[in-house]
Amino acid sequence: MKITLHEISKAFGGRDIFTNFSLDIESGMHLCVCGPNGMGKSTLLRLIAGIEVPDSGRVLIPSGTRLGYVEQELTPEAQQTPLLTYVLDVVHDWNEFWLEWEQATRDKDEARIKQLMHRQSELEASFGYNPEQRAKTVLSGLGFSQEKWNKPLGELSGGWRERAKLARILTAGADILLLDEPTNHLDIDAVEWLEDFLKNFQGVLVFVAHDRVFMDHVSSHVLYLGGSKPLFRKATYSQFLKLQEEYEVQRDRERKALQDDLQKKMAFVDRFRYKATKARQAGSRLKQVKKLEKELEGYRPEPKRKELRFSWPQPPHAEKLIFHAIDLEFHFPDGKRMWPRLNFSVYNGQRVAFVGHNGCGKSTLIKLLAERLAPTGGILQHSTSARVGYYAQHQMELLRPDMTVLAQMRNMSDPHTTEEELMSVLGLFLLGQNFFDRLIGNLSGGEKCRLVLASLFLKRCNLLLLDEPTNHLDLESREALASALKHYEGTLVMVAHDRWLLSETGCEIWALDEEGIHNYASFAEYDEIHHAQQAAQETPAQAQPQATQQAQVREDKNAASRTGLSRDEVKRLRREQAEARNALHKKLKPLKEQYARLEKELDAAMTEEQETEQKLADPDTYADKALSTKLLARYEELKGVCEDLLVRLDSLEQEIAAAEKEAGK
Incomplete structure (x- = not known):
């Protein structure tokens, strides 16, 4: 299996993106497509996916190939669909397979049974024997807690919805995966899980990314778009450079x-x-x-990669103590507390990066430091000498749509900034001369974000507070940002998931979780300790490298031949194994469905029991004798219902376990 791009040409707005471009992407290849923004990386994925058509040339993909590409928008129907159901919708229905199997067995149709056995191997290789477990594994790996599994997608934030779309594609068991910046919206743990998943993926992977560590860990080949012609190399990204x-x-x-x-x-x-x-x-x-x-x-030199030619203005003097937190707390309106009471200090010149899983409160904490939010408990002291430069994604809303880029930049910068400095920094963030007279209202979201970030370079700040500063930046701009931050002499506090940036800027790592803040001297120290802790928590089975489904199937096929059985005996053995799995599936399906139904009934009964108990604890309830008598009777009834359901569930658990044990003999 391979993808063939044969002399494709594609132009947008009068600019040639590809001209007579040809490339074979072979089976097993993990191709990283990289280069500056606007060079055609996403266009290439859409051409392969068939969403766009080349102006000339052909994209050839073998018929029957299953292709995974993340959809751009969720339909209204999908918005109402529970997360786990949405992810499982793309998985083959095993029930349909077993119905066909039963029919072929009844008809004693040997040819059809042979076809179905082959199809079974393919299905197991693609989806596993338990696709629901596969979906749950993917969702857990991408950071979804179990409480989110049954939530409709419409109730999730934009970032979590993007993760859901990625989970659906990874669960589907595609032959070709096309991923456009898959690490967006992922925290470090989720990115590392995704790396392991993709490294074990045996099909064709074509992905666009700006995360250098991810690119190095996942890629086997690189296609660089941004020179005089596309450059293709068998290498990781660092090797390519x-x-x-x-x-x-x-x-x-x-x-x-x-x-x-x-x-x-x-x-x-x-x-x-x-x-x-x-x-x-x-x-x-x-x-x-x-x-x-x-x-x-033919020997014209390739355009040089952008180099940072910028030096920070000398930051104004700041006091020694920048922040001092004593028993700091923050509660949301619903009463939810972000973390236990925090106690910490940040000193002048210190460099700190907050990391942790999404939702742990990193952005909330940096908003407290920036005084965009007020604590709900404790004390947070700010230095009176701090001149703050704050960056967050929402700040693009503060830009004036009727101003030009150059005028807006001038408006946001220090009054002493020269015109040359303005233009230099705008160019650094891919907002060069052709952008200077463009209206803010005509910029994309990413361009607006880069403009706000660029403005910080020209403010004479002695304190930078940055919330995910690498979003919307290509590799070269990330490198420029890292170089600038490395040479910044003021105090730096940021939220970031880009491991390369965290290493390059020499930040201390403050990891946030439900226990509070854990301090590490560097990202290397955090990475080493964090992985050691994860390994210690894994069971021996989890710690083993995850074999791919394809490898397991090959091993199953080879096992019989190693015993010296004849071909007919091998066929008989495999048929008996398939029939045993069929019988187990038929036996377990109603039991598991009944178990799920009883679990749901138990949840409802326990919830009502708790609510009734709260009402009975209220003295006002007893002012109405009839009501209190009714509630007491219902409370006793619910206790009995819950006990009965627990007994029935326990019995079902034993029955399911016994059936599985018997099948494993």
Whole structure:
């Protein structure tokens, strides 16, 4: 199986994105498509997915190939669908398979049974024997708690909905995965789980990413878009950079050698072209010169990657103590508390990065530091000498749509900033000369975010508070940002999930969880300790490398042959195994359905019992004798119902366990 791009061309707005571009993406290849924003990375994915059509050329994919591509928008129907149901909707219905199996068995249709056995292997390879468990594993890996599994998608935040769409694609068991910036909206733990999942993926993977660590861990090949022509290499991203540097050095040597040869031949032509005795030789040299000139055209150097040419203004003097928190608390209106009471201090020049799973309160804490939120308990002291530069995604709403980019930048910057500094920093964040006169209202969301971030470079701040500053930045801009932050002399506090940025900027890591803040001297220390803790918590089965379903199926096929059985005996054995699984499925299905129904009844009864108990605890209830008598009777009835349901559930658990144990003999 492979994807063939044959001489495809695609243009947008008069600009050529691809011109007669060809590439074979082979089975097992993990292709990282990278390069500056606007170079056609997402367009390439949409061309492969068939969402867009090339202006010329063809995209060839074998028929019957299952392709996974994250949909852009959720339908109104999907918004109302519970998360787990939405993810499982794409998985093959095993019940349909077993109905076909039963029919073929009744008809004693050997040919059909043989086809179904082959189909069973394919289904197990793609979805596993228990697709619901596969879906739950993916959801857990991407950070969904069990309480979210039955929530309608419409009740989830935008970031969690994006995760849900990714979970659906990963569960579906596609032959080809097309992922456009899959690490967006993921915390560090979820990104690392996704890395492991994709490293074990045996099909074709084509992905766009700006996370350097993720790219290195997952990619086997790189396609770079952004030079004079697409560059394809068998390498991780870091290897690609090194290879490309060596390649450019070699090409530069060859270019200079060609130039020297051309100059010598041209000098001969100029000297002898008008001498009769040398005219013929001069003409021959002139032909060689023209050939060399044409050859030199192919040696034009690639555009240099952007380099940061910016130095921070000297930050104004700040007091030694920037923040001091004593028993700091924050509660939401519904009473939910973010963390236990926090006690910490941040000093002048300190560099701190908050990490933790999504929803642990990182952004809330940085908003408290920026005084965008007020604590609901405890004390948070701010330095009076701090001049704050605050960055968060929502700040694009503060931009004026009727202003030009250059005017808005001037308006947000320090009054002493020169025009040259304004233009330099705008260019650094991909808002170069062609953006200067563009109205803010005509910018995309990502361009607006980059404009707000760029403005911080030109404020004379001694305290930077950054909430996810790498969102919407391509690799080169991330590198520029990391370099700038590395050389910043003020106090830095940020929320970030980009592991490369966390390492490059030399921040202390403050990990937030339900217990509070855990301090680490560096990201390397956090990473080492965090992984050791995770490994210690895993069961031996979980700690083993997760074999792919395909490998398990191959092992099952080879097991019989290793015993020395004949081909007929192998067929009989496999049929008996399939029939046993069929029988187990038929036996367990009604038991598990009954168990789920009783669990639901128990939840409802326990909830009503708790509510009734609360009413009985209220002295006012007893002012109405009839009501209190009725409630007491109902309370006793509910206690009996709950006890009965627990007994029935326990009995069912034992019955299910016994059936599974019997099947495993």
